Amino acid sequence: MKIEHPYLMFLGDVPDALAAKTATGVVDWRKDWCTGQLRLPGCAADTGLPDISIAEAKEKGTKTMVVGAVNAGGRLPDHWVASIVEALDAGLDVASGLHVRLGSIPEIKEAADRNGCNLFDVRQNTETFATGKGTKRSGKRILAVGTDCSVGKKYTALAMDKAMNDRGYKSSFCATGQTGVLISGRGVALDAVIADFISGAAEWISPATGEDQWQIIEGQGSLFHPSFAGVTLGLLHGSQPDGFIVCHEPTRTTMRGVPTPLPTVQQVIDLTIQCGQLTNPDIRCIGIAVNTSALGEEEAKAYLAKVSEDHNGLPATDPVRFGMENVVDRVASEFGAP
Amino acid sequence: MKIEHPYLMFLGDVPDALAAKTATGVVDWRKDWCTGQLRLPGCAADTGLPDISIAEAKEKGTKTMVVGAVNAGGRLPDHWVASIVEALDAGLDVASGLHVRLGSIPEIKEAADRNGCNLFDVRQNTETFATGKGTKRSGKRILAVGTDCSVGKKYTALAMDKAMNDRGYKSSFCATGQTGVLISGRGVALDAVIADFISGAAEWISPATGEDQWQIIEGQGSLFHPSFAGVTLGLLHGSQPDGFIVCHEPTRTTMRGVPTPLPTVQQVIDLTIQCGQLTNPDIRCIGIAVNTSALGEEEAKAYLAKVSEDHNGLPATDPVRFGMENVVDRVASEFGAP
Numbered sequence: 001m002k003i004e005h006p007y008l009m010f011l012g013d014v015p016d017a018l019a020a021k022t023a024t025g026v027v028d029w030r031k032d033w034c035t036g037q038l039r040l041p042g043c044a045a046d047t048g049l050p051d052i053s054i055a056e057a058k059e060k061g062t063k064t065m066v067v068g069a070v071n072a073g074g075r076l077p078d079h080w081v082a083s084i085v086e087a088l089d090a091g092l093d094v095a096s097g098l099h100v101r102l103g104s105i106p107e108i109k110e111a112a113d114r115n116g117c118n119l120f121d122v123r124q125n126t127e128t129f130a131t132g133k134g135t136k137r138s139g140k141r142i143l144a145v146g147t148d149c150s151v152g153k154k155y156t157a158l159a160m161d162k163a164m165n166d167r168g169y170k171s172s173f174c175a176t177g178q179t180g181v182l183i184s185g186r187g188v189a190l191d192a193v194i195a196d197f198i199s200g201a202a203e204w205i206s207p208a209t210g211e212d213q214w215q216i217i218e219g220q221g222s223l224f225h226p227s228f229a230g231v232t233l234g235l236l237h238g239s240q241p242d243g244f245i246v247c248h249e250p251t252r253t254t255m256r257g258v259p260t261p262l263p264t265v266q267q268v269i270d271l272t273i274q275c276g277q278l279t280n281p282d283i284r285c286i287g288i289a290v291n292t293s294a295l296g297e298e299e300a301k302a303y304l305a306k307v308s309e310d311h312n313g314l315p316a317t318d319p320v321r322f323g324m325e326n327v328v329d330r331v332a333s334e335f336g337a338p
Numbered sequence: 339m340k341i342e343h344p345y346l347m348f349l350g351d352v353p354d355a356l357a358a359k360t361a362t363g364v365v366d367w368r369k370d371w372c373t374g375q376l377r378l379p380g381c382a383a384d385t386g387l388p389d390i391s392i393a394e395a396k397e398k399g400t401k402t403m404v405v406g407a408v409n410a411g412g413r414l415p416d417h418w419v420a421s422i423v424e425a426l427d428a429g430l431d432v433a434s435g436l437h438v439r440l441g442s443i444p445e446i447k448e449a450a451d452r453n454g455c456n457l458f459d460v461r462q463n464t465e466t467f468a469t470g471k472g473t474k475r476s477g478k479r480i481l482a483v484g485t486d487c488s489v490g491k492k493y494t495a496l497a498m499d500k501a502m503n504d505r506g507y508k509s510s511f512c513a514t515g516q517t518g519v520l521i522s523g524r525g526v527a528l529d530a531v532i533a534d535f536i537s538g539a540a541e542w543i544s545p546a547t548g549e550d551q552w553q554i555i556e557g558q559g560s561l562f563h564p565s566f567a568g569v570t571l572g573l574l575h576g577s578q579p580d581g582f583i584v585c586h587e588p589t590r591t592t593m594r595g596v597p598t599p600l601p602t603v604q605q606v607i608d609l610t611i612q613c614g615q616l617t618n619p620d621i622r623c624i625g626i627a628v629n630t631s632a633l634g635e636e637e638a639k640a641y642l643a644k645v646s647e648d649h650n651g652l653p654a655t656d657p658v659r660f661g662m663e664n665v666v667d668r669v670a671s672e673f674g675a676p
Contacts, residue, residue, distance in 0.1 A: 131565040131566070131595070132564050132565040132566075132596075133564070133565070133596060134564025134565065134596045134597075134598050135596070135597060190533060191532070191533050191534035192532060192533070192534070193532070193533050194529070194530060194531070194532065194533070195528060195529050195530070195531050195532070195533050195536050195568065195569045195572070196529035196530070196565075196566065196569065198533050198568040198569075199564060199565055199566075199567070199568060200565065223571075223613075224616060226470050226471070226472025226537060226575045226576075226616055226617050227469040227470040227471070227472065227534075227537055227538065228469070228470075228534065228537075229537070229571050229572065229575055229613075229616070230533065230536040230537060230568040230569060230570075230571045230572025230573075230575070231533045231534065231536075231568060231572075232568075233561075233567050233568045233571045234533070234567065234568025234569075235568075237564045237567055237568070238564075257469070258470075258471060258472045258473070259472075259473060260472050260616065260617075271612070271613075274609070274612075275561075275567075275609075278562060278564055278567075278598065279564050279598075
């Protein structure tokens with residue numbers, strides 16, 4: 001799936017900012033791809049983009065309206081359907097991160113057909129994949145892994161991609177989750193793929209490329225999460241990373257949604273190397289990304305210094321606070337300058 | 339899905355025995371569930387069951403016709419459709435291991451609706467699962483794992499289930515693949531589940547049960563197979579085995595379908611324990627099942643003795659040749675008599 005930008009961000013009338021976090025995530029990383037936001041009366045979310053109508057969005061060259069909010073219950077309310085049909089009638093494609101398929105709603109399906117427009121359901125998967133091959137592909141790859149779900153793997157991969165490009169590397173971000181797909185305009189929500197094809201889909205997401213090209217791959221789940229480790233392992237095998245960054249949230253004591261205790265960063269490093277060697281014998285850890293938001297600035301620096309010291313001098317950072325410069329330094333020292 | 343027996347095995351007109359291996363697998367283990375076979379002119383496969391008509395099958399109390407053969411190309415030929423419609427018109431359910439969904443063929447769908455009969459596509463998954471919880475369930479579980487795909491995990495699990503029951507344990511077989519589902523009448527083809535729900539489906543397949551009950555769970559793939567390891571890990575986490583049996587085919591040098599070298603039995607033991615401890619801290623290897631068909635009887639015995647010696651005295655057997663008695667002995671010594 002290739003979603004064309006510029007985007008108009010549709011927020012509906014959601015009652016709080018959290019319900020629009022998909023839109024916020026896209027705007028955080030791709031503000032220059034967004035022409036504006038469309039909000040219905042009563043909407044309490046705000047991405048900071050100008051409020052514009054569908055007609056104005058069309059004039060500004062918008063190609064796709066992104067449904068970047070989720071209603072309570074995950075349903076698509078009738079009054080959102082009207083806005084989506086209006087966008088299609090204006091000739092825009094529509095992309096959605098909702099659970100419900102846009103095409104399963106007759107008015108939307110008919111409007112898309114009538115106008116020859118595309119519907120993208122980024123939570124679903126329509127692509128057909130081969131099973132994973134496990135053979136080495138050209139190019140270099142970095143994967144974000146984690147001690148848990150929702151510990152900043154997407155943010156870390158995007159920050160790393162930006163920092164790599166800023167330093168002169170040829171780098172691209174490879175999305176494996178729904179918000180990531182909207183941020184990059186392509187990719188696959190890996191957790192929606194049929195189990196037999198997880199590593200095959202990961203190979204498709206990070207295909208052979210130029211030897212001087214870097215692919216920075218969004219991680220999913222954790223090898224230590226009892227719900228999602230299968231996805232994590234298939235992604236590790238399929239993406240065959242040369243380097244990986246461990247993401248960690250130090251205030252968490254149990255894994256998201258289950259009573260399982262969090263593994264240590266060292267356990268994640270060890271098991272990722274052990275399993276990752278199957279498809280890349282040279283796999284290595286290149287950094288540790290920690291969410292230090294619970295700490296003051298000086299405490300955070302001291303904490304990161306300790307994390308680095310405890311892990312053989314691996315660079316440790318908080319991507320939000322301190323950027324990825326020290327991890328890019330590590331790439332330069334391990335793999336060479338751009 | 340709960341498929342009712344007795345079964346009538348439908349073999350179509352396949353040109354060789356291999357094309358009917360699903361039927362053969364079912365008859366090997368559940369001959370007493372089968373009333374006969376239905377073959378079309380030119381069929382070169384034979385399960386050894388009596389050839390009977392659909393009317394005769396109905397008289398014998400048959401509940402389900404099983405399409406236990408695959409045509410070249412995996413298609414469902416038109417002249418097979420007529421037999422399936424005839425079975426439905428006789429009031430039989432129909433179960434199929436084909437890739438194509440029975441209900442996607444209008445004549446079959448209409449005949450099923452007309453007669454109020456069920457269609458079972460055992461390669462597909464229609465069940466909705468929760469994500470895996472990772473919490474301990476009551477009962478005891480044994481999982482077959484492997485150095486590769488197609489190394490006898492299903493056979494080993496079925497043989498173990500039979501040997502356990504013969505020795506007075508309360509044991510049941512839990513299917514995770516299509517032939518296994520037909521053999522047990524229930525279960526899920528785990529490789530057809532959406533990636534997010536692998537371990538959740540494995541938990542559903544082997545639910546909480548009485549403390550004296552054993553579930554012997556069919557394995558899938560290998561933690562070392564670059565195409566399918568995600569399924570294997572999700573199954574390991576979801577099935578939370580107390581004991582596992584490593585299946586191995588010693589003449590193989592690369593993993594099925596890929597150029598990756600085979601791991602050693604010891605590597606499989608170590609990684610299975612390491613990963614399996616996440617949901618069952620007491621997980622242990624209870625035996626090694628080796629396909630010794632390339633060796634003579636005495637050579638095979640000597641080889642198995644060496645395998646046992648090399649792995650701390652773990653019982654080693656060839657389930658086909660020597661049965662699972664020594665592995666059941668190990669269960670008795672580790673977990674107690676029935």
